[in-house]
Amino acid sequence: MSSSTALLPKDRKKDDHKSLVFWRSLVAVYLFFSFLAILHFEFEILNERWEMIYNFSNIVYGLQTLYAIITAIWTFMHLYYPHHDNNSTFCERFFSPPRSNGNTKNKYFFSVFYYLIVTFPHIVTIIYWAILVPRSKTELSGETGEIIVGNWWYCKFYIVAKYGINSFIALFELFYLSSIKRPEAFHHVTALGALLLAYVGWAAFGHYHTEKYCYYFLDHEEIGWNYYWSCVAGFVVLGELFFIFIYAVTGIRESMTKKQADDKNTGYQRLPQ
Incomplete structure (x- = not known):
């Protein structure tokens, strides 16, 4: 493993590296336990069952949690166990980021x-906030006042965590926790669009299974054919517009930090290493 990755860029001081480990660990712990709290709220209070696995927000929150855990472990291992070889323990090799000569496809997927x-x-x-709340189509819209009042603080946490703090953490990742350079946009636009269409198919299967849509x-x-x-096209276009926004913000961040990318063809070219 080299001395620098997008998780621990070499131009940061060691104290900054330790701070990065702390913040990544804190984010991972928060997301993990808040995700459990969200699932518990939906299961016990909203009485949802299989609907939870077809819920787009749950899928995204789960992936966000998984990413936070992976990067927290990799950052910790990179700082405290930066070099490993055949004499390293299985745990050191398993939890460390892949080497820089790893598969290019794996870098693209990451x-x-x-x-x-x-x-x-x-x-x-x-x-x-812009579509479901104005039309009273949220998961809480059909609940009785007794359920909401009886779990008032839990409801507030559920809404703020799932539809507010999640976006803040995504921006925190973009601006502070990573130093990832902009990739070639076309392949990522295609991939993210395909993933959104895949969710549309997953939602349709969920409707067949549960007779409900998220x-x-x-x-x-x-709404009629x-x-x-x-709406499907709008859903995909919305995702692509946000990718363009993030892509532009990443460029602004690169300009602000005055860092130059060595190779823009692999997207996550400085991670894993």
Whole structure:
């Protein structure tokens, strides 16, 4: 493993590296336990069952949690166990980032994973506040006042964590926790669009399984086929617009930090190493 990755850039001081380990660990712990609290709220209070695994916001939050755990472990290992070889223990090799000569496809997939993590939480947030709340189509809209009042603080935490703090963490990752350079945009636009379309298919399967949709605008029975395909296209376009926004903000961050990319072709070219 080299002395620098996008998780621990070499131009940071060691104290900054320790701070980075602290913040990544804190984010990972928060996301893990808040995700458990969110699932518990939906299971015990909203009485949801299989619907939870078809919920777009749950999928994104789960992936965001997974990313935070992986990067926290990699950052810790890179700082405290920066070099490993055949004499290293299995745990050291297993939990360390792959070497810089790793598979290019793996780097590309992780790059897509990263841009999913810093893009999709904003899709979840904007859909909730700009579309679902004004039309009273949220998961809490059909609940009785007794349930909401009886779990008032839990409801507030649920909403703020799932549809607010998630976006803040995505921006925190973008501006402070990583130093990832902009990739070639076309392949990422295609990949993220394909993932959004894959979710549309997953939501349709979920409707077949549970007879419910996470988002009403993906329910062709409610809005009609005439509007369904327009909504699907809008859903994908919204995701692409947020990717363009994140891509532009990444460029601004690069200008602010005055860092030059060695190679823009691999996206996450400085991680793993």
